[in-house]
Amino acid sequence: MSAGAVQAPRAGKLLISTRRTELNQFSRETCGNWEQPPLVSRGWKHRQSRGDYFNINSQREQRPWPETDGTFHSLSLDSRLVSSLEALSISVPTWIQKRAIPALLQGRNVLCASETGSGKTLVYLLPMVHKLLSCKSEASSDPQGLILVPSRELGGQVTSVAKKICAPLNISVRFVGGGHGNKAIRGQFFGNSPDILVATPGALSKALKLDKVSFSSLHYVVLDEADTLFDDTFCDLIEGILMHTQIASQASDMQGLQRKAQLAIIGATFPRGIGKILSKVTDLVSIDIIKSKKLHFLMPHIQQLFKKLKTLDKTHELLQLLKKHVSEKPDIGMLVFCNNASTVNWLGYILDDHNIKHIRLHGQMPADMRSGIFESFQKGDYDVLICTDIASRGLDSLRVDTVVNYDFPPTLEDYLHRAGRVGRVGSESKGIVVSFVTHAWDVELVQKIETAARKRSSLPGLKTSIKDPINFCDIIKEEHKI
Structure with a gap:
């Protein structure tokens, strides 16, 4: 560097990181509203993209709730x-x-x-x-x-x-x-x-x-x-x-x-x-x-990893994650989400064969069988819960620090709910969400998520108002915003 050269300041910590460093994005780098940012997932519908990945790195130490006072x-x-x-x-x-x-x-x-x-x-x-x-x-x-x-x-x-x-x-x-x-x-x-x-x-x-x-x-x-x-x-x-x-x-x-x-x-x-x-x-x-x-925004305090895989490679990848989790984080919960009950059961048999202690939960279980399953997971009797989206809505998951989307969720709403199982108020860890991406329709959702992360915008296409199906258009009261 010449004596008169001015060194450009660093743009802060990495927001997006990937093995293709030219697609990394620092947290202080911005992207215009009408600008289409470069995406790691751009070519993920092609078979040669298998094995590619990118991280949305956590940008905060804890949930970014505004401070409150009083009682x-x-x-x-x-x-x-x-x-x-x-x-x-x-x-x-x-x-x-x-x-x-x-x-x-x-x-x-x-x-x-x-x-x-x-x-x-x-x-x-x-x-x-x-x-x-x-x-x-x-x-x-x-x-x-x-x-x-x-x-x-x-x-x-x-x-x-x-x-x-x-x-x-x-x-x-x-x-x-x-x-x-x-x-x-x-x-x-x-x-x-x-x-x-x-x-x-x-x-x-x-x-x-x-x-x-x-x-x-x-x-x-x-x-x-x-x-x-x-x-x-x-x-x-x-x-x-x-x-x-x-x-x-x-x-x-x-x-x-x-x-x-x-x-x-x-x-x-x-x-x-x-x-x-x-x-x-x-x-x-x-x-x-x-x-x-910040409704419908990605959580800035949670690490989110997306991996492009062949369908046949998902089970091996999950087993590696589970074995590492069990050895490094005993007594810490992990949720593994599947899109249907048959996959939950099939995956459970695979984990049985590898002597990985777990419990299963899905809506096709008889009521008597379902009773107490999540409570048993909460108490720490089991550290791995394989489940459908029945476990993604509203349930207390403070002991969970890892969510795995074995099947990528079918909608962006489902992704937000699953990701929201980690990094909750009162949780001791920020948590990580790992998503396996296999199908073309998965890639389309991932591209929307990556774009929203790079633009720091809400996820697209999610409803934000009430409308009457016939003529209820503009008579809603002005919304109270936080």
């Missing part, structure tokens, strides 16, 4: 409820709790969409319990709070959290799950009705048909993991259940003898098809949208 007392919650939280060592609200809880306490219907692991269970649970405490003197033989969840596993987890909070408050909680016949449904509704009912759509639909539950006293309805509840699997059931309820369109509807129920819609990605169903039960203008500015 739950500052949110005007019932003092008895706050005392119950403090007894559980819960004292400082997360950023989404601080934004959404006041809106719900004011009697507004709310759609809350924020990243995985941000504390959304308490967002809806605390206003519900607060409301039930205020009307506890009213005699009722029917549930006053309803929480709909897409899976037995999530239902069990929500019920556990609710019971811990409600135990000292004389508020009863019960979970009703599907996978059983009518006799079992009748048995689950035997005796007094709970104050709060947590249920899966299938089980609740059966209970309604059998006339085992009434919604005449409902104060509060929650749709948790709404993007799943409104997909093709559940949407007809959800519509049928909501048609049995009376949803308020304004706060005044929640008063008096003919009061209607408040609605909370919760998710980590924005639900599709929501307007078509909800427009039948409430005025969509009544729904306040509270969403994160």
Whole structure:
């Protein structure tokens, strides 16, 4: 270098790293909105790309939640409820709790969409319990709070959290799950009705048909993991259940003898098809949208590795990862995601042959077999869980530091949910997501992910508003943004 030459400053740590160093991108390098960045995955539909890879490196030491101050007392919650939280060592609200809880306490219907692991269970649970405490003197033989969840596993987890909070408050909680016949449904509704009912759509639909539950006293309805509840699997059931309820369109509807129920819609990605169903039960203008500015962005604190492989090489690659994980990270959890139950079972047989201790979870298991599987994984009885997307929605996975997409997820929403199983609030490690990429349709999604990472933009094509299928275009209230 000549004496008069000026050395260009380094552009910071690497954002994108790959073996083709000319495609590396430093964290301070920028790409214009209309500029198409160079992609490692550009040629991955060609067979000669097998063995190629790239990393999206973590750019932060922890989840980038905005700092919060104050306590739950500052949110005007019932003092008895706050005392119950403090007894559980819960004292400082997360950023989404601080934004959404006041809106719900004011009697507004709310759609809350924020990243995985941000504390959304308490967002809806605390206003519900607060409301039930205020009307506890009213005699009722029917549930006053309803929480709909897409899976037995999530239902069990929500019920556990609710019971811990409600135990000292004389508020009863019960979970009703599907996978059983009518006799079992009748048995689950035997005796007094709970104050709060947590249920899966299938089980609740059966209970309604059998006339085992009434919604005449409902104060509060929650749709948790709404993007799943409104997909093709559940949407007809959800519509049928909501048609049995009376949803308020304004706060005044929640008063008096003919009061209607408040609605909370919760998710980590924005639900599709929501307007078509909800427009039948409430005025969509009544729904306040509270969403994160970083909704549908890649998590900046998680390392994400993408590997282009032949289908036949995936099993060998996974076995190498598992053996390394077991030897280097004993007692740390790993999730291995597959796209269908048959792959979960087949992969389980392979791991059995290699003496790798694991447990399996998928929706085609009988209800009795599924019961307790995720709890066993959470407790550390098993460190490897092979599963379908049934384990990607809402479940507590603090002990997990590695997610492997053995099958690449079919949608970008599914990728975000799976990746959100690591690096959660309270987790001791940032975590890594390893994705095997084999098919041409996988490559198309990976190219969108890599482009979003290089541009530091949200993932494309994900829904961010409610629209009526006919003429609900521009009458939605201005969205509340965080």
